[in-house]
Amino acid sequence: MLRGLYTAAAGMMTQQRIHDTVTQNIANINTPGYKEVNSVSRSFPEVLIGLVNGDNGQSNAQIGKLNTGVFAEESLPSFVEGTITNTDKASDFAIISNINVVKNGQNIPFDASGKYVDAQGNITYQPQAFFTVQDDQGQIRYTRDGSFHLDSQGQLVTSAGYLVLDTNNKPIVPNAPIDQLTVDGQGQFFDGQGNPTGQQMLISVVNNPNFLIREGNGVYSVNNPSQAGVQALQPGQEAEVRQRSLESSNVDPAQSMTDLMTALRAYEANSKVVQYYDKSLDKAVNELGRV
Known part of the structure; x- marks a missing residue:
């Protein structure tokens, strides 16, 4: 009897985590560069139920398989590009990225989620471009949130105060007011006369x-850059920096509300099962136990 109780409880915990994940996405709908997170649920291993006969020499009669519930194993981000909107603010930047991967002489056809699975089941993920920043501990971080501004020392920083780095891994310090500078598609700065200032944003792929x-704060870290394949943007790769623009979050409000209601209904259904087992156990202990 308790197997069903544990299964229903596992379902409640899984739906609670899905609910929390979707709520986080909805709360960041208006966060520039935010990438939605999807909670991945997996089932526990199935167990084989058998009837024990109790007699020597007799094999157990197999009844069938029993699924013992699900659990929310991990949360995976979706790096699908959000909508690029014009802000007309000189310190706002967006990355338009559609980097191709060539295999057997042809571009890999990635699906809408940025993934490709070949006939042998091998998975290839589409590379993504990021602004390269530095936190207050001097550690390298990556972000798609290009809502930059100048701090009190004239350094270009993110909305969270992280330093925006150039191709020399140095903080970008514009030599003129930011609204007098222009930035090309490669992230190179130019003054009001169109002359290069000598600084270029470091775009990491x-x-x-x-x-x-x-x-948090719209930034990501990498424990092993070589394993993740982190490198500077190479000539010919389809990634462009656009000034006076921001990338909005890639959260789909309609889909998020649907997922939220689905998780709520599933949570309620599992809670009803828990209540049923609670009443059954109450009868077994307080009523049948008296006989």
Whole structure:
């Protein structure tokens, strides 16, 4: 009897985590560069139920398999590009990224989620481009939130105060007011006369973005850059920096509300099962136990 109780309880915990994940996505709908997170649920291993006969020499009669519930194993981000909107603010930047991967002389046809599975089941993820920033501990981080501004020292920083780095891994310090500078598609700065200032944004490409670790404030870290395939943007790769624009979050409000209601209904259904087992156990202990 208790197997069903444990299964229903596992279902409640799984739906609670899905609910929390979707709520986080909805709360960040208006966060520039935010990438939605999807909770992945997996089932516990099935067990084989058998009838024990109790007699020597007799084999157990197999009844069938029993599924013992599900659990929310992990949360995976979706790096699908959000809508690029014009802000007309000189310190706002967006990355338009559609980096191709060539295999057997042809571009890999990635699906809408940025993934490709070949006939042998091998998975290839589409590389993603990021602004390269530095936190207050001097550690390298990556972000798609391009809502930058100048701090009190004239350094270009993110909305969370992280330093925006150039191709020399140095903080970008514009030599003129930011509204007098222009930035081309490669992230190179030009003054009001169109002369290069000598600084260029460091755009990093992560070949396997699933190795990115979300840290909050719209930034990601990588424990092993070589494993994730982190490298500077190479000539010919389809990634462009656009000034006076921001990338909105890639959260779909309609789908998020649907997922939220689905998780709520599933949670309620599992809670009803728990209540049923609670009443059954109450009868077994307080009523049948008296006989």
